[in-house]
Amino acid sequence: MACPILFLQNDSLTEKTKSENKKEIVFFITTIFLYCEFFFCKKMDECRFCDIVNGKINDYKIWENDKFLVFLDANPANAGHCMLIPKKHIDYFFELEDELYYELFFTAKKLAEPLRKAMGAKRIGIAVVGFDVPHAHLHLIPLHGSNELFDPQKFSKAEPEELKKIQDILIESLKNI
Numbered sequence: 592m593a594c595p596i597l598f599l600q601n602d603s604l605t606e607k608t609k610s611e612n613k614k615e616i617v618f619f620i621t622t623i624f625l626y627c628e629f630f631f632c633k634k635m636d637e638c639r640f641c642d643i644v645n646g647k648i649n650d651y652k653i654w655e656n657d658k659f660l661v662f663l664d665a666n667p668a669n670a671g672h673c674m675l676i677p678k679k680h681i682d683y684f685f686e687l688e689d690e691l692y693y694e695l696f697f698t699a700k701k702l703a704e705p706l707r708k709a710m711g712a713k714r715i716g717i718a719v720v721g722f723d724v725p726h727a728h729l730h731l732i733p734l735h736g737s738n739e740l741f742d743p744q745k746f747s748k749a750e751p752e753e754l755k756k757i758q759d760i761l762i763e764s765l766k767n768i
């Protein structure tokens with residue numbers, strides 16, 4: 592037969608454990624929440640593309656209007672490889688508001704022909720990747736006929752002098768868009 596005192600002790604121990612567990616769960620959830628908030632704010636602060644939009648980084652801008660900005664990719668697949676971004680910070684491409692999403696593709700269409708002509712390309716390829724920079728962007732890549740978009744060997748760091756030269760050409764080509 593079990594001792595009643597032992598039962599009492601076990602029950603009070605169980606209550607104590609439950610209470611401690613609750614405290615631990617609340618602490619755990621609070622920590623996760625604070626961490627996420629910190630991480631998100633840090634991401635916003637550290638967004639390289641927002642720094643380009645805000646002029647903190649003087650990158651190779653070639654065109655802009657009130658909503659969008661285009662600049663050269665420093666690791667191009669081909670000469671003239673550039674990035675079209677919304678000025679508003681939105682991480683995931685498919686979270687762009689409908690209107691901004693349509694306008695972005697319409698802007699890409701307007702830019703494609705002068706970009707193609709200026710770079711002597713056959714076509715302009717487009718690509719959306721996803722995890723490289725947490726700011727929605729569309730790659731616009733002059734293509735010369737092969738599978739350049741899917742050849743990682745093609746992506747290599749360009750020399751600043753080369754980027755500057757292409758920047759000047761493209762600023763001129765896109766100035767009336």
Ligand SMILES: [Zn+2]
Nearest residue numbers: 638641680726
């Ligand atoms: Zn951003």
